[in-house]
Amino acid sequence: MLWLWVFIFVVNSPLFSTESQAAASTPADAVVRGKYVFALAGGCGCHTPKEGPVNAGGRPLKTPYGTFYGTNITPDPTTGIGSWTDQQVIDGIRLGVRPDGSVMSPVMPYPAFNEMSDQDVTDLVAYLRTLPAVSRPNPPHQLSVPFAGLGMRAWRWLFFRPVPAPAHAPTAGIERGRYISEHLAHCQECHTPRTMTGTLDRTRDLAGNADGIDGEISSNVTPDPETGIGKWTTEEIVELLRTGFKPNFDNVQGLMALVIDGIAEGGYKDMTNEDARAVANYLKSVPPIVHKVGE
């Protein structure tokens, strides 16, 4: 009988159960979770050119500082990120640095991704590695500012203060909504106006940007009833995030359509109802700001 007691003891011990949980999370699970992180990040849509293939780079993004091109983030070892280690890809996403020490422009929203949880960023990298490698050299950015490389380094040094990311993301409630909006979906990168130095004007968070990327007007999405989306119900915001349709049955265009539709592999449209509701509740919780953008 002794062996039976030993067996029961081992199976019920916390050590055994943690081990079996760890074994239950296979690399395949990480890829499935990573695909969802990719979708919540808008399918990383800036990296996929209009005509495809996925993540192969070359999509132009017009800014006041010139035209940037989304880079090749496929696993191709020479033109993509296939030769980067996992930690190097994570540092690229969360810190904006490349393995050679050069610094990315903040058009790549690394300041937003800085607090992407360890779990989410690790899963995301596992997923990126499963996509087809495409050999396609990055076109050089066409910038209107001199010494662009130096400028990006200076900007990062002046304005970027990395903070430690959490191990895991919040799982529910407004905290989950804030986390998704700020650190995965990077809503503020388009919807918050910018100061002269190109940094986000956090005193007018989410109050709209009349001079956004590609010259697009990003709406005021604070709860102000007249200039923002204060009259929208939570369900109407959920509907917009999952379909692109506004309460007046218009659908959004341009970059908002890009992040919602994402690409075939994923976009905001793939958000679960719970996550879309968390984002909507978060939007309803931010201070309303009177700021009219657009007509």
Ligand code: HEC
């Ligand atoms: C890459 C830039 C970009 C990102 C990221 C982005 N948006 Fe937008 N968003 C836009 C633009 C541009 C428009 C205006 C589209 C139009 O008028 O057709 C818009 C429109 C909207 C609207 C419609 C507002 C109205 O009054 O019609 C809502 C709501 C919205 N965005 C919420 C969000 C939320 C929430 C997030 C993050 C989960 C987000 N956006 C991320 C660029 C972006």
